[in-house]
Amino acid sequence: MSGYDAIIIGGGPAGLTAGLYLARARRRVILLEKETFGGPVINYERIENYPGFSEGVSGCELVTQMAEQAANAGLQMEMGEVVEVENFTSCRSVVCSDGTTYTAPIVIIAGGAHPKSMNVPGEDRLKGKGIIHCAFCDGGQFVDKVVAVCGGGDAGISGALYLAQLCTKVYVLEFMPKLNASAILQERAAANPKIEIMTATTVVSIVGENSVEGIEISRAGAEKTVLPVDGVLVHVGVQANTDYLEGLLTLDEQGRIKVNQRMETEVPYILAAGDIRGGSPNQVVIAAGDGAIAGITAERLLQQL
Numbered sequence: 001m002s003g004y005d006a007i008i009i010g011g012g013p014a015g016l017t018a019g020l021y022l023a024r025a026r027r028r029v030i031l032l033e034k035e036t037f038g039g040p041v042i043n044y045e046r047i048e049n050y051p052g053f054s055e056g057v058s059g060c061e062l063v064t065q066m067a068e069q070a071a072n073a074g075l076q077m078e079m080g081e082v083v084e085v086e087n088f089t090s091c092r093s094v095v096c097s098d099g100t101t102y103t104a105p106i107v108i109i110a111g112g113a114h115p116k117s118m119n120v121p122g123e124d125r126l127k128g129k130g131i132i133h134c135a136f137c138d139g140g141q142f143v144d145k146v147v148a149v150c151g152g153g154d155a156g157i158s159g160a161l162y163l164a165q166l167c168t169k170v171y172v173l174e175f176m177p178k179l180n181a182s183a184i185l186q187e188r189a190a191a192n193p194k195i196e197i198m199t200a201t202t203v204v205s206i207v208g209e210n211s212v213e214g215i216e217i218s219r220a221g222a223e224k225t226v227l228p229v230d231g232v233l234v235h236v237g238v239q240a241n242t243d244y245l246e247g248l249l250t251l252d253e254q255g256r257i258k259v260n261q262r263m264e265t266e267v268p269y270i271l272a273a274g275d276i277r278g279g280s281p282n283q284v285v286i287a288a289g290d291g292a293i294a295g296i297t298a299e300r301l302l303q304q305l
Helices: 013-023 039-043 059-073 135-142 155-162 183-191 283-303
Strands: 004-007 029-033 076-079 082-087 092-096 101-104 107-108 113-115 146-150 169-173 196-200 200-205 214-219 226-230 232-235 239-242 269-270
Touching: 004 092, 004 101, 013 029, 013 039, 013 059, 013 283, 029 101, 039 059, 059 076, 059 283, 092 107, 107 239, 107 283, 135 146, 135 155, 135 232, 146 155, 155 169, 155 183, 155 232, 169 214, 183 196, 269 283
Parallel strands: 004 029, 004 107, 029 076, 107 269, 146 169, 146 232, 169 196
Antiparallel strands: 082 092, 092 101, 113 239, 200 214, 214 226
């Protein structure tokens, strides 16, 4: 399908904001999202550092409002998994898994990132059998049970705080000597009697036959031990969704797209924004800001064309 001014890949805060800006400029723009409009943010129980919400806001409410605002401005949103982007002299081509092809002079890649695995024995085998990546989505199955949270960043500690409302005990396991979550989240976790924080701790394996039964850990100066747990929440970082872009764009050592301050990649008329671009701090407000910059840059490029 042709006739679009811009194609946006990814329906998270970056993609929705870019679409809002271009739609308000009365450009014909389509946004393609393979899973859920709003992206993983829709699963965040509470976001407390997005300006304008003094009491915080749920991820679902925030991105639902973003999507409605962009749609009201005229953004066309369609479900579709992008598997290839091709660069031609006069246009860019975006191919979806069902064979549908879209063309436009501008492409904005805002496909975000997915959770990393720990790559330890038992993890793959027990996925969906007690191993989860979203506390808010799947934590309900662990009411009155014991869970381990792997990762001491904002996502991990936020998940631990939510699980502490449901579970009898929550272990937070962090490989580094200190947590790297924001200070206010660390304070809340330290004050919660249900949460036990274990830093300088390496996860060796996930134990269990048909479901998670424990997590094997190693700590400096101590023998390996197994903590009896019913579930494991994994938050050890994210991996950019860029597999289909290798060979087209230069990626950094983390697999993210290199861009300049205008969100432009090395390939003319292909932009990238949000968690998928190099140097992103994985914050909703930054992703939205990236989307605004990408939308403004795209509009200026379209004016030049």
